[in-house]
Amino acid sequence: DTAVSQTPKYLVTQMGNDKSIKCEQNLGHDTMYWYKQDSKKFLKIMFSYNNKELIINETVPNRFSPKSPDKAHLNLHINSLELGDSAVYFCASSTLTDTQYFGPGTRLTVL
Amino acid sequence: GQSLEQPSEVTAVEGAIVQINCTYQTSGFYGLSWYQQHDGGAPTFLSYNALDGLEETGRFSSFLSRSDSYGYLLLQELQMKDSASYFCAVRDNRGSQGNLIFGKGTKLSVKP
Numbered sequence: 001d002t003a004v005s006q007t008p009k010y011l012v013t014q015m016g017n018d019k020s021i022k023c024e025q026n027l028g029h030d031t032m033y034w035y036k037q038d039s040k041k042f043l044k045i046m047f048s049y050n051n052k053e054l055i056i057n058e059t060v061p062n063r064f065s066p067k068s069p070d071k072a073h074l075n076l077h078i079n080s081l082e083l084g085d086s087a088v089y090f091c092a093s094s095t096l097t098d099t100q101y102f103g104p105g106t107r108l109t110v111l
Numbered sequence: 112g113q114s115l116e117q118p119s120e121v122t123a124v125e126g127a128i129v130q131i132n133c134t135y136q137t138s139g140f141y142g143l144s145w146y147q148q149h150d151g152g153a154p155t156f157l158s159y160n161a162l163d164g165l166e167e168t169g170r171f172s173s174f175l176s177r178s179d180s181y182g183y184l185l186l187q188e189l190q191m192k193d194s195a196s197y198f199c200a201v202r203d204n205r206g207s208q209g210n211l212i213f214g215k216g217t218k219l220s221v222k223p
Contacts, residue, residue, distance in 0.1 A: 033210065041218075042213075043154065043216070044213075045203075045211065048210050056210050098142050098159050098200075098211065099144075099156045099159065100146075100156065102154045103153060104152075
């Protein structure tokens with residue numbers, strides 16, 4: 001009965017590789033998000049989707065491409081990974097309120 | 112744009128009361144939220160204030176003063192499990208939903 005789930009939980013990869021992180025929510029929410037949390041714990045919005053449509057795209061390199069096949073899923077694909085991409089990536093979902101429900105996070109380490 | 116200021120660290124002892132302050136600057140205001148994050152965990156929602164005043168939920172309370180662009184999270188009867196990072200957040204006014212803009216977090220350490 002997990003509300004927001006992400007896979008994988010840990011991802012270790014070499015520079016230059018392409019990787020994907022998957023996110024699913026079973027809360028029936030219309031809006032989903034991707035956040036990046038760096039080593040200083042700064043939590044920054046990357047993308048938000050409402051009903052499968054991109055709403056906000058922050059200043060994120062175009063190596064990052066979100067994809068929402070339906071409103072319950074929001075996946076994040078990253079091309080040509082760089083050392084600076086190492087962080088924890090959180091998926092979240094919400095309704096029209098300010099209550100966001102976060103997934104458990106994916107710790108990405110780029111070597 | 113939006114910005115939020117909160118202390119980076121706070122230390123308190125078990126059983127005590129601690130207040131974590133947050134001041135914000137926004138071009139449009141939709142409410143102040145608080146989230147808790149334990150080390151290695153995900154942020155979890157604690158409270159939301161859209162109107163001035165105090166909201167109480169068990170040992171935690173949150174206060175908002177819109178005229179002062181200020182809010183705080185009050186934690187009472189501190190327990191060791193309250194050791195975590197606490198983030199205040201305001202909603203970005205872009206888009207129909209807006210996005211949450213988070214402060215940099217306050218790391219609370221509760222000592223025995």
